[in-house]
Amino acid sequence: MRAAELFEQSVKAPEVARRLRVSPKSVYQWHQLWREGGVQALASRGPSGSRCRLPPRCLEKLAVFLEQGPAAHGWVEDQVWTAARVATLIGRKFHITYSVSGATRLMHRLGFSPQVPARRVAERDEQAVTAWKEATWEEVKELGRLAGATSASRTRQASPADRRRNAPGADGAAPRS
The missing domain is CATH 1.10.286 (GTP Cyclohydrolase I; Chain A, domain 1)
Structure with a gap:
Protein backbone atom coordinates (compact mmCIF):
# COMPACT_ATOMS: atom_id res chain seq x y z
CA MET A 1 0.00 0.00 0.00
CA ALA A 43 -5.18 -4.93 -2.65
CA SER A 44 -3.62 -8.19 -3.85
CA ARG A 45 -5.94 -10.70 -5.42
CA GLY A 46 -3.51 -13.54 -4.78
CA PRO A 47 -1.16 -15.25 -7.19
CA SER A 48 -2.06 -15.01 -10.85
CA GLY A 49 -2.16 -17.87 -13.29
CA SER A 50 -3.94 -21.16 -13.09
CA ARG A 51 -4.45 -22.70 -9.69
CA CYS A 52 -2.55 -25.80 -8.64
CA ARG A 53 -4.13 -29.00 -9.92
CA LEU A 54 -2.93 -30.99 -6.93
CA PRO A 55 -5.11 -30.64 -3.82
CA PRO A 56 -3.32 -29.65 -0.58
CA ARG A 57 -3.41 -33.27 0.70
CA CYS A 58 -1.63 -34.45 -2.48
CA LEU A 59 0.93 -31.64 -2.19
CA GLU A 60 1.77 -32.88 1.30
CA LYS A 61 2.16 -36.44 -0.02
CA LEU A 62 4.35 -35.20 -2.89
CA ALA A 63 6.63 -33.42 -0.41
CA VAL A 64 7.00 -36.69 1.51
CA PHE A 65 7.77 -38.56 -1.72
CA LEU A 66 10.42 -35.99 -2.64
CA GLU A 67 12.00 -36.23 0.81
CA GLN A 68 12.26 -40.03 0.39
CA GLY A 69 14.57 -39.45 -2.57
CA PRO A 70 14.58 -40.69 -6.18
CA ALA A 71 15.87 -44.19 -5.32
CA ALA A 72 12.72 -44.91 -3.29
CA HIS A 73 10.72 -44.37 -6.46
CA GLY A 74 12.83 -46.29 -8.95
CA TRP A 75 15.62 -43.89 -9.99
CA VAL A 76 18.66 -45.64 -8.54
CA GLU A 77 21.37 -44.33 -10.87
CA ASP A 78 21.78 -41.10 -8.88
CA GLN A 79 20.16 -39.26 -6.00
CA VAL A 80 18.91 -36.30 -8.01
CA TRP A 81 15.36 -35.03 -8.47
CA THR A 82 15.03 -33.61 -11.98
CA ALA A 83 11.90 -31.78 -13.04
CA ALA A 84 11.19 -34.53 -15.57
CA ARG A 85 11.37 -37.16 -12.83
CA VAL A 86 9.04 -35.16 -10.60
CA ALA A 87 6.56 -34.77 -13.48
CA THR A 88 6.70 -38.56 -13.99
CA LEU A 89 6.27 -39.19 -10.26
CA ILE A 90 3.19 -36.94 -10.15
CA GLY A 91 1.71 -38.83 -13.08
CA ARG A 92 2.40 -42.22 -11.45
CA LYS A 93 1.15 -41.34 -7.97
CA PHE A 94 -1.68 -38.89 -8.65
CA HIS A 95 -2.63 -39.57 -12.29
CA ILE A 96 -2.24 -35.89 -13.15
CA THR A 97 -0.08 -34.74 -16.05
CA TYR A 98 2.43 -31.97 -15.38
CA SER A 99 4.88 -30.42 -17.83
CA VAL A 100 8.53 -30.16 -16.90
CA SER A 101 8.20 -26.40 -16.31
CA GLY A 102 5.04 -26.97 -14.24
CA ALA A 103 6.87 -29.56 -12.14
CA THR A 104 9.73 -27.06 -11.63
CA ARG A 105 7.31 -24.41 -10.33
CA LEU A 106 5.65 -26.98 -8.07
CA MET A 107 9.02 -28.08 -6.67
CA HIS A 108 9.94 -24.47 -5.88
CA ARG A 109 6.59 -24.03 -4.18
CA LEU A 110 7.40 -27.02 -1.95
CA GLY A 111 10.90 -25.74 -1.20
CA PHE A 112 12.80 -28.08 -3.51
CA SER A 113 14.91 -27.25 -6.55
CA PRO A 114 15.35 -29.51 -9.57
CA GLN A 115 18.87 -30.74 -10.14
CA VAL A 116 20.72 -31.59 -13.33
CA PRO A 117 22.37 -35.00 -12.99
CA ALA A 118 26.01 -35.42 -13.87
CA ARG A 119 26.27 -37.35 -17.12
CA ARG A 120 28.72 -40.03 -16.05
CA VAL A 121 28.68 -43.74 -16.67
CA ALA A 122 27.99 -45.68 -13.47
CA GLU A 123 30.89 -48.07 -14.22
CA ARG A 124 33.42 -45.27 -14.77
CA ASP A 125 36.84 -46.04 -13.30
CA GLU A 126 38.22 -42.71 -12.11
CA GLN A 127 41.74 -44.12 -11.52
CA ALA A 128 41.94 -45.44 -15.08
CA VAL A 129 40.72 -42.09 -16.48
CA THR A 130 43.34 -40.18 -14.47
CA ALA A 131 46.12 -42.54 -15.55
CA TRP A 132 45.07 -42.24 -19.21
CA LYS A 133 45.03 -38.44 -19.01
CA GLU A 134 48.49 -38.32 -17.46
CA ALA A 135 50.18 -40.91 -19.72
CA THR A 136 48.37 -41.38 -23.01
CA TRP A 137 46.80 -37.97 -23.58
CA GLU A 138 50.15 -36.21 -23.65
CA GLU A 139 51.26 -38.56 -26.43
CA VAL A 140 48.19 -38.33 -28.62
CA LYS A 141 47.10 -34.70 -28.36
CA GLU A 142 48.03 -32.58 -31.33
CA LEU A 143 50.36 -29.71 -31.03
CA GLY A 144 48.64 -26.48 -31.87
CA ARG A 145 49.41 -24.65 -35.05
CA LEU A 146 52.62 -22.75 -35.06
CA ALA A 147 52.28 -18.98 -34.85
CA GLY A 148 53.41 -18.43 -38.46
CA ALA A 149 51.20 -21.17 -39.91
CA THR A 150 47.97 -19.20 -39.84
CA SER A 151 46.69 -17.14 -42.71
CA ALA A 152 44.67 -14.53 -40.84
CA SER A 153 45.90 -11.00 -41.35
CA ARG A 154 44.57 -7.53 -41.88
CA THR A 155 44.60 -7.09 -45.61
CA ARG A 156 42.50 -5.34 -48.11
CA GLN A 157 40.39 -7.31 -50.52
CA ALA A 158 42.25 -8.20 -53.69
CA SER A 159 41.22 -6.39 -56.81
CA PRO A 160 39.92 -8.46 -59.78
CA ALA A 161 43.09 -7.62 -61.70
CA ASP A 162 45.19 -9.36 -59.01
CA ARG A 163 43.23 -12.63 -59.17
CA ARG A 164 44.52 -15.64 -61.01
CA ARG A 165 42.48 -16.60 -64.04
CA ASN A 166 41.97 -20.19 -62.92
CA ALA A 167 41.21 -19.37 -59.24
CA PRO A 168 37.90 -20.61 -57.80
CA GLY A 169 35.16 -18.08 -58.47
CA ALA A 170 37.26 -16.18 -61.03
CA ASP A 171 34.79 -16.89 -63.82
CA GLY A 172 31.93 -15.09 -62.02
CA ALA A 173 33.92 -12.00 -61.07
CA ALA A 174 33.48 -9.05 -63.36
CA PRO A 175 36.00 -6.23 -63.27
CA ARG A 176 34.67 -3.08 -61.66
CA SER A 177 34.49 0.04 -63.68
Whole structure:
Protein backbone atom coordinates (compact mmCIF):
# COMPACT_ATOMS: atom_id res chain seq x y z
CA MET A 1 0.00 0.00 0.00
CA ARG A 2 3.07 2.20 -0.16
CA ALA A 3 2.07 3.16 -3.70
CA ALA A 4 -1.28 4.54 -2.47
CA GLU A 5 0.53 6.68 0.13
CA LEU A 6 2.80 8.09 -2.57
CA PHE A 7 -0.17 8.77 -4.88
CA GLU A 8 -1.88 10.68 -2.04
CA GLN A 9 1.28 12.80 -1.70
CA SER A 10 1.08 13.59 -5.47
CA VAL A 11 4.41 11.90 -6.19
CA LYS A 12 4.87 11.44 -9.95
CA ALA A 13 4.70 7.93 -11.42
CA PRO A 14 8.37 7.70 -12.50
CA GLU A 15 9.46 8.62 -8.96
CA VAL A 16 7.06 6.06 -7.46
CA ALA A 17 8.49 3.45 -9.82
CA ARG A 18 12.04 4.33 -8.76
CA ARG A 19 11.24 4.25 -5.04
CA LEU A 20 9.34 0.96 -5.23
CA ARG A 21 11.73 -0.57 -7.80
CA VAL A 22 9.03 -1.46 -10.30
CA SER A 23 8.34 -0.49 -13.89
CA PRO A 24 6.68 2.85 -14.64
CA LYS A 25 4.03 0.96 -16.62
CA SER A 26 2.98 -0.90 -13.47
CA VAL A 27 2.80 2.36 -11.53
CA TYR A 28 0.58 3.97 -14.17
CA GLN A 29 -1.76 0.96 -13.97
CA TRP A 30 -1.80 1.11 -10.18
CA HIS A 31 -2.48 4.84 -10.27
CA GLN A 32 -5.50 4.34 -12.52
CA LEU A 33 -6.83 1.59 -10.24
CA TRP A 34 -6.25 3.81 -7.21
CA ARG A 35 -8.14 6.75 -8.80
CA GLU A 36 -11.09 4.50 -9.69
CA GLY A 37 -11.33 2.38 -6.54
CA GLY A 38 -9.07 3.75 -3.85
CA VAL A 39 -6.73 1.71 -1.68
CA GLN A 40 -9.00 -1.35 -1.85
CA ALA A 41 -8.48 -1.53 -5.62
CA LEU A 42 -4.74 -1.99 -5.03
CA ALA A 43 -5.18 -4.93 -2.65
CA SER A 44 -3.62 -8.19 -3.85
CA ARG A 45 -5.94 -10.70 -5.42
CA GLY A 46 -3.51 -13.54 -4.78
CA PRO A 47 -1.16 -15.25 -7.19
CA SER A 48 -2.06 -15.01 -10.85
CA GLY A 49 -2.16 -17.87 -13.29
CA SER A 50 -3.94 -21.16 -13.09
CA ARG A 51 -4.45 -22.70 -9.69
CA CYS A 52 -2.55 -25.80 -8.64
CA ARG A 53 -4.13 -29.00 -9.92
CA LEU A 54 -2.93 -30.99 -6.93
CA PRO A 55 -5.11 -30.64 -3.82
CA PRO A 56 -3.32 -29.65 -0.58
CA ARG A 57 -3.41 -33.27 0.70
CA CYS A 58 -1.63 -34.45 -2.48
CA LEU A 59 0.93 -31.64 -2.19
CA GLU A 60 1.77 -32.88 1.30
CA LYS A 61 2.16 -36.44 -0.02
CA LEU A 62 4.35 -35.20 -2.89
CA ALA A 63 6.63 -33.42 -0.41
CA VAL A 64 7.00 -36.69 1.51
CA PHE A 65 7.77 -38.56 -1.72
CA LEU A 66 10.42 -35.99 -2.64
CA GLU A 67 12.00 -36.23 0.81
CA GLN A 68 12.26 -40.03 0.39
CA GLY A 69 14.57 -39.45 -2.57
CA PRO A 70 14.58 -40.69 -6.18
CA ALA A 71 15.87 -44.19 -5.32
CA ALA A 72 12.72 -44.91 -3.29
CA HIS A 73 10.72 -44.37 -6.46
CA GLY A 74 12.83 -46.29 -8.95
CA TRP A 75 15.62 -43.89 -9.99
CA VAL A 76 18.66 -45.64 -8.54
CA GLU A 77 21.37 -44.33 -10.87
CA ASP A 78 21.78 -41.10 -8.88
CA GLN A 79 20.16 -39.26 -6.00
CA VAL A 80 18.91 -36.30 -8.01
CA TRP A 81 15.36 -35.03 -8.47
CA THR A 82 15.03 -33.61 -11.98
CA ALA A 83 11.90 -31.78 -13.04
CA ALA A 84 11.19 -34.53 -15.57
CA ARG A 85 11.37 -37.16 -12.83
CA VAL A 86 9.04 -35.16 -10.60
CA ALA A 87 6.56 -34.77 -13.48
CA THR A 88 6.70 -38.56 -13.99
CA LEU A 89 6.27 -39.19 -10.26
CA ILE A 90 3.19 -36.94 -10.15
CA GLY A 91 1.71 -38.83 -13.08
CA ARG A 92 2.40 -42.22 -11.45
CA LYS A 93 1.15 -41.34 -7.97
CA PHE A 94 -1.68 -38.89 -8.65
CA HIS A 95 -2.63 -39.57 -12.29
CA ILE A 96 -2.24 -35.89 -13.15
CA THR A 97 -0.08 -34.74 -16.05
CA TYR A 98 2.43 -31.97 -15.38
CA SER A 99 4.88 -30.42 -17.83
CA VAL A 100 8.53 -30.16 -16.90
CA SER A 101 8.20 -26.40 -16.31
CA GLY A 102 5.04 -26.97 -14.24
CA ALA A 103 6.87 -29.56 -12.14
CA THR A 104 9.73 -27.06 -11.63
CA ARG A 105 7.31 -24.41 -10.33
CA LEU A 106 5.65 -26.98 -8.07
CA MET A 107 9.02 -28.08 -6.67
CA HIS A 108 9.94 -24.47 -5.88
CA ARG A 109 6.59 -24.03 -4.18
CA LEU A 110 7.40 -27.02 -1.95
CA GLY A 111 10.90 -25.74 -1.20
CA PHE A 112 12.80 -28.08 -3.51
CA SER A 113 14.91 -27.25 -6.55
CA PRO A 114 15.35 -29.51 -9.57
CA GLN A 115 18.87 -30.74 -10.14
CA VAL A 116 20.72 -31.59 -13.33
CA PRO A 117 22.37 -35.00 -12.99
CA ALA A 118 26.01 -35.42 -13.87
CA ARG A 119 26.27 -37.35 -17.12
CA ARG A 120 28.72 -40.03 -16.05
CA VAL A 121 28.68 -43.74 -16.67
CA ALA A 122 27.99 -45.68 -13.47
CA GLU A 123 30.89 -48.07 -14.22
CA ARG A 124 33.42 -45.27 -14.77
CA ASP A 125 36.84 -46.04 -13.30
CA GLU A 126 38.22 -42.71 -12.11
CA GLN A 127 41.74 -44.12 -11.52
CA ALA A 128 41.94 -45.44 -15.08
CA VAL A 129 40.72 -42.09 -16.48
CA THR A 130 43.34 -40.18 -14.47
CA ALA A 131 46.12 -42.54 -15.55
CA TRP A 132 45.07 -42.24 -19.21
CA LYS A 133 45.03 -38.44 -19.01
CA GLU A 134 48.49 -38.32 -17.46
CA ALA A 135 50.18 -40.91 -19.72
CA THR A 136 48.37 -41.38 -23.01
CA TRP A 137 46.80 -37.97 -23.58
CA GLU A 138 50.15 -36.21 -23.65
CA GLU A 139 51.26 -38.56 -26.43
CA VAL A 140 48.19 -38.33 -28.62
CA LYS A 141 47.10 -34.70 -28.36
CA GLU A 142 48.03 -32.58 -31.33
CA LEU A 143 50.36 -29.71 -31.03
CA GLY A 144 48.64 -26.48 -31.87
CA ARG A 145 49.41 -24.65 -35.05
CA LEU A 146 52.62 -22.75 -35.06
CA ALA A 147 52.28 -18.98 -34.85
CA GLY A 148 53.41 -18.43 -38.46
CA ALA A 149 51.20 -21.17 -39.91
CA THR A 150 47.97 -19.20 -39.84
CA SER A 151 46.69 -17.14 -42.71
CA ALA A 152 44.67 -14.53 -40.84
CA SER A 153 45.90 -11.00 -41.35
CA ARG A 154 44.57 -7.53 -41.88
CA THR A 155 44.60 -7.09 -45.61
CA ARG A 156 42.50 -5.34 -48.11
CA GLN A 157 40.39 -7.31 -50.52
CA ALA A 158 42.25 -8.20 -53.69
CA SER A 159 41.22 -6.39 -56.81
CA PRO A 160 39.92 -8.46 -59.78
CA ALA A 161 43.09 -7.62 -61.70
CA ASP A 162 45.19 -9.36 -59.01
CA ARG A 163 43.23 -12.63 -59.17
CA ARG A 164 44.52 -15.64 -61.01
CA ARG A 165 42.48 -16.60 -64.04
CA ASN A 166 41.97 -20.19 -62.92
CA ALA A 167 41.21 -19.37 -59.24
CA PRO A 168 37.90 -20.61 -57.80
CA GLY A 169 35.16 -18.08 -58.47
CA ALA A 170 37.26 -16.18 -61.03
CA ASP A 171 34.79 -16.89 -63.82
CA GLY A 172 31.93 -15.09 -62.02
CA ALA A 173 33.92 -12.00 -61.07
CA ALA A 174 33.48 -9.05 -63.36
CA PRO A 175 36.00 -6.23 -63.27
CA ARG A 176 34.67 -3.08 -61.66
CA SER A 177 34.49 0.04 -63.68
